[in-house]
Amino acid sequence: MNGRLTIVGLGPGPKDWVTPAAADAVADADYILGYSPYVNRLTPRAGQVFEASDNREELARARRALELAACGGRVAVVSGGDPGVFAMAAAVYEAVEDNPASADGIDIRVEPGVTAMLAAAARIGAPLGHDFCAISLSDNLKSWATIEKRLRLAAEADFVIALYNPASKARPEQIGKAFDILLEVLPGETLVVFARAVGRLDEEIDVVTLATAGDATCDMRTLVLIGSRATRKVISGDGRSWVYTPRSERK
Amino acid sequence: MNGRLTIVGLGPGPKDWVTPAAADAVADADYILGYSPYVNRLTPRAGQVFEASDNREELARARRALELAACGGRVAVVSGGDPGVFAMAAAVYEAVEDNPASADGIDIRVEPGVTAMLAAAARIGAPLGHDFCAISLSDNLKSWATIEKRLRLAAEADFVIALYNPASKARPEQIGKAFDILLEVLPGETLVVFARAVGRLDEEIDVVTLATAGDATCDMRTLVLIGSRATRKVISGDGRSWVYTPRSERK
Numbered sequence: 203m204n205g206r207l208t209i210v211g212l213g214p215g216p217k218d219w220v221t222p223a224a225a226d227a228v229a230d231a232d233y234i235l236g237y238s239p240y241v242n243r244l245t246p247r248a249g250q251v252f253e254a255s256d257n258r259e260e261l262a263r264a265r266r267a268l269e270l271a272a273c274g275g276r277v278a279v280v281s282g283g284d285p286g287v288f289a290m291a292a293a294v295y296e297a298v299e300d301n302p303a304s305a306d307g308i309d310i311r312v313e314p315g316v317t318a319m320l321a322a323a324a325r326i327g328a329p330l331g332h333d334f335c336a337i338s339l340s341d342n343l344k345s346w347a348t349i350e351k352r353l354r355l356a357a358e359a360d361f362v363i364a365l366y367n368p369a370s371k372a373r374p375e376q377i378g379k380a381f382d383i384l385l386e387v388l389p390g391e392t393l394v395v396f397a398r399a400v401g402r403l404d405e406e407i408d409v410v411t412l413a414t415a416g417d418a419t420c421d422m423r424t425l426v427l428i429g430s431r432a433t434r435k436v437i438s439g440d441g442r443s444w445v446y447t448p449r450s451e452r453k
Numbered sequence: 454m455n456g457r458l459t460i461v462g463l464g465p466g467p468k469d470w471v472t473p474a475a476a477d478a479v480a481d482a483d484y485i486l487g488y489s490p491y492v493n494r495l496t497p498r499a500g501q502v503f504e505a506s507d508n509r510e511e512l513a514r515a516r517r518a519l520e521l522a523a524c525g526g527r528v529a530v531v532s533g534g535d536p537g538v539f540a541m542a543a544a545v546y547e548a549v550e551d552n553p554a555s556a557d558g559i560d561i562r563v564e565p566g567v568t569a570m571l572a573a574a575a576r577i578g579a580p581l582g583h584d585f586c587a588i589s590l591s592d593n594l595k596s597w598a599t600i601e602k603r604l605r606l607a608a609e610a611d612f613v614i615a616l617y618n619p620a621s622k623a624r625p626e627q628i629g630k631a632f633d634i635l636l637e638v639l640p641g642e643t644l645v646v647f648a649r650a651v652g653r654l655d656e657e658i659d660v661v662t663l664a665t666a667g668d669a670t671c672d673m674r675t676l677v678l679i680g681s682r683a684t685r686k687v688i689s690g691d692g693r694s695w696v697y698t699p700r701s702e703r704k
């Protein structure tokens with residue numbers, strides 16, 4: 203083997219949500235590549251090279267990582283959350299598919315992490331307690347028609363739905379369109395959780411209903427969870443509340 | 454607050470996939486409750502009480518945890534993987550719903566973990582690189598008709614599908630029925646990954662096609678991933694192969 207390329211999941215943000223295996227992969231690397239906000243979470247040790255780049259440069263970053271590893275480097279490509287969920291692992295394998303020889307002799311590994319929907323769910327209760335799906339709302343890489351079809355079928359299947367990349371500056375209005383489509387299938391009282399910056403100092407979690415969800419604001423740091431027909435609030439005797447989906451459909 | 458109840462995700466198995474936050478929650482607890490195989494992963498410190506119980510006793514375990522916390526105990530309920538995915542977090546909130554006063558004054562938290570599908574995906578490449586869903590195949594808690602409907606809609610939506618609890622001694626044949634349903638919608642060459650005991654010494658990963666998947670054996674320690682129409686093998690110049698789903702539908 204020439205070099206090593208590990209695609210590492212750093213979790214949603216806090217250090218104590220980074221697995222020891224992910225921390226080891228970062229500590230062990232000569233080169234750390236990634237989108238700036240993720241690279242900036244780390245502190246370089248002596249001899250480490252940090253290469254931060256923009257969000258839209260995933261494929262270029264993947265190629266660069268393969269090149270560095272082909273020259274014998276120990277390379278870590280870092281993602282927030284889990285690297286296999288709407289993140290860098292797929293970009294690296296795309297680069298390998300485009301140029302199979304670029305991977306020759308390189309030990310390629312993926313180090314899993316806590317993905318955003320798990321952390322968001324943990325903060326509010328157990329909304330993912332039953333069957334669920336994850337959909338990226340970004341139409342950079344797929345058509346809006348595909349997104350619309352998947353939203354409709356997911357609602358018909360009564361999955362809890364986790365929406366990644368719900369909005370960006372370039373497309374602030376799509377999340378509203380998504381709620382409108384879901385409202386064609388799901389009742390207005392369906393619970394919707396907006397989980398922003400989970401695990402950070404500015405964390406903010408709001409629970410609303412699908413009928414009013416269009417009025418909420420969200421950005422790229424927000425994870426949106428839309429309940430199934432079974433998802434509900436549970437309230438303790440002393441008035442605190444959580445959102446959960448029962449394990450049993452007979453509950 | 455009287456006591457504390459933390460529902461903790463221990464990840465798929467290895468210690469280096471346990472987050473520091475989860476490890477701290479376990480170390481800090483007076484009582485550790487859980488299904489025996491998960492409790493048995495831990496080493497008690499002086500003064501800790503371990504209460505292991507059977508798989509089918511989730512609700513009784515949740516009630517017991519609330520009782521211990523109501524008496525002032527610091528209680529950790531442990532799950533493998535993530536506690537919010539087909540695991541103990543939903544069971545605890547079910548117990549609270551049944552008896553709201555049982556949660557009074559208790560600080561209830563969920564500590565997320567790496568869930569099985571993320572670890573399985575990491576081992577084989579990036580099969581969850583695009584939209585996906587997670588379905589539990591256990592019909593203890595829902596009807597087979599619901600499972601069948603969800604499988605069909607998930608295949609129509611072209612989600613990558615993660616099947617949790619694909620088989621048990623009591624229902625060895627359901628996974629075959631699930632493949633038959635998926636074959637009504639998806640092509641026979643759709644890739645299927647059987648990931649058994651991921652992260653353990655006896656880890657075993659097999660990649661087959663949907664047309665032949667019915668011949669494979671699987672058990673409660675297996676996670677099954679069924680590709681979307683876009684999921685494919687990628688092969689390096691030196692002949693190693695991985696399974697991945699491109700980020701873009703135009704790829």
